[in-house]
Amino acid sequence: MARKTKDEALATRSQILDAAERVFGERGVARTSLHEIAESAGLTRGAVYWHFKDKYDLLSALWERCRLPLEAAFAEIDAQLVDDPLARIRQKTRGVARSIVHDPRTRNMMGIALLRCEMVDEIAASRARLVGERDACLDKISSEFAAAILQGQLRKGTDARAAAISLHALIDGLCYHWLLDPSQFDFEAVVAAATDQWLTGLGAVLSPGKAGPRRPARRR
Amino acid sequence: MARKTKDEALATRSQILDAAERVFGERGVARTSLHEIAESAGLTRGAVYWHFKDKYDLLSALWERCRLPLEAAFAEIDAQLVDDPLARIRQKTRGVARSIVHDPRTRNMMGIALLRCEMVDEIAASRARLVGERDACLDKISSEFAAAILQGQLRKGTDARAAAISLHALIDGLCYHWLLDPSQFDFEAVVAAATDQWLTGLGAVLSPGKAGPRRPARRR
DNA sequence: AGAGATACATACATGCATGTATGTTTCAAG
DNA sequence: CTTGAAACATACATGCATGTATGTATCTCT
Numbered sequence: 087m088a089r090k091t092k093d094e095a096l097a098t099r100s101q102i103l104d105a106a107e108r109v110f111g112e113r114g115v116a117r118t119s120l121h122e123i124a125e126s127a128g129l130t131r132g133a134v135y136w137h138f139k140d141k142y143d144l145l146s147a148l149w150e151r152c153r154l155p156l157e158a159a160f161a162e163i164d165a166q167l168v169d170d171p172l173a174r175i176r177q178k179t180r181g182v183a184r185s186i187v188h189d190p191r192t193r194n195m196m197g198i199a200l201l202r203c204e205m206v207d208e209i210a211a212s213r214a215r216l217v218g219e220r221d222a223c224l225d226k227i228s229s230e231f232a233a234a235i236l237q238g239q240l241r242k243g244t245d246a247r248a249a250a251i252s253l254h255a256l257i258d259g260l261c262y263h264w265l266l267d268p269s270q271f272d273f274e275a276v277v278a279a280a281t282d283q284w285l286t287g288l289g290a291v292l293s294p295g296k297a298g299p300r301r302p303a304r305r306r
Numbered sequence: 307m308a309r310k311t312k313d314e315a316l317a318t319r320s321q322i323l324d325a326a327e328r329v330f331g332e333r334g335v336a337r338t339s340l341h342e343i344a345e346s347a348g349l350t351r352g353a354v355y356w357h358f359k360d361k362y363d364l365l366s367a368l369w370e371r372c373r374l375p376l377e378a379a380f381a382e383i384d385a386q387l388v389d390d391p392l393a394r395i396r397q398k399t400r401g402v403a404r405s406i407v408h409d410p411r412t413r414n415m416m417g418i419a420l421l422r423c424e425m426v427d428e429i430a431a432s433r434a435r436l437v438g439e440r441d442a443c444l445d446k447i448s449s450e451f452a453a454a455i456l457q458g459q460l461r462k463g464t465d466a467r468a469a470a471i472s473l474h475a476l477i478d479g480l481c482y483h484w485l486l487d488p489s490q491f492d493f494e495a496v497v498a499a500a501t502d503q504w505l506t507g508l509g510a511v512l513s514p515g516k517a518g519p520r521r522p523a524r525r526r
Numbered sequence: 527a528g529a530g531a532t533a534c535a536t537a538c539a540t541g542c543a544t545g546t547a548t549g550t551t552t553c554a555a556g
Numbered sequence: 557c558t559t560g561a562a563a564c565a566t567a568c569a570t571g572c573a574t575g576t577a578t579g580t581a582t583c584t585c586t
Contacts, residue, residue: 112426113426113427114336114424114425114426116334116336116337116424117336117424117426117428168422192307197416201424201425202424202426203424204334204335204336204337204421204422204423204426205334205421205422205459205486206332206333206334206337206422206426207333208334210339217429217486217487220483220486247491248491248496248499248500249492250500251480251483251496252476252480252493252496252500254479254483255476255479255480255482255500256472256475256476257476257479258475258479258482258483259474259475259476259477259478259479259480259482260471260472260475260479262478262479262482263471263474263475263478264441266425266437266440267437270362270471271467271468271471276468276471276472279465279468279472280468280472280475283472283507283508284503284504284507286507287503287504287506287507288503
């Protein structure tokens, strides 16, 4: 075997990432060797070591690959619902649930992050990134809540940060349990109901059937 | 070294479990070898293999060791609040939070189960037990909710199972995030507030400062 | 068109984790 | 008091995962 064109090289890189996502999801991060990943990709360890420093570098790349579309979707929601923080919150939790249920890549990565990966020093890079994301996400939700309170969408005196932490935990917890056993409940439905339930408890008045102004249908 | 008395043997077994809890919590389950555990316990792998079949048997024993006191605490709450399902729910989430914050063993085990352990086939025994626990726990919470609805403590028409799933996820999610970074928030306070917030959203009317009839002070 | 760099595959050396087999005391039962 | 077994420690064999070094054929640039 020998040198490929740049496009082909990018394709093999993708193959490696796909294979890693598969095998990590099936056997867990720690228990999978680079040999298994290479084999599952139809390559050898040489290819893996060429494209990635080691297993944890691969993991970081995997995380990056699934982070971008999620952030784009969030940005789109931000842009479309500038003046309605409550609707933004509702749309975002629904959007995450939708992605997890319908996009295998997002679902697999969530499964890996929550269930197939030990949060220890070796994962430090990925872990720091994850914790960083989480903090950023939390700040974002907190500010949504703060804005909603300011606009009178939620009860005055509500602790925005505590409300944000709890809502975030609620969604993550539902995700964790659903990934453990997807047959137990309808993830999208429960996430939507729980979100609205939580917001209602904070004094929100929601139109029952809808989650704020309808966003345009998006093709998948 | 040679044969010890039965009590001494039980003591070394405990030493091994303590060491395993330590090292698993520090380095993750997959990355720790039985050699490290034995060394941390001041023993050799021979001792570990004498008392346990392998690493996953050890993990199961660890889980068992921390499950019992929690279940006892739950049973006590059940006994003391027979006629007040809503108070039982509030006491139990508070009790779990209290144990996690103040009892190192419970906290370490939660950390291992949620953050330091890959949920894969090799952990099948422990994992099945964990999932089983979770289902049993969920059924328990569901029936508490159902009872609360029957007694008029919650809004009629509430979906008991969905409410239970979400509350469970909420607490687990808070636990997950708090263990990831305990400096972020006051776990006990947020759990208590979030629980009450959730129940309020379901139509509960709670006396603000207290969580049902006072349980007797318990020594630690 | 030649040369160097690219994109891998192959080969090699090393180390560690596991499981088992065997040794060695000491306890405990008869 | 003897004997078998308990409660470990030690020794051994095996396999796998890792990282690197090297080979090699092809692309790409000039």
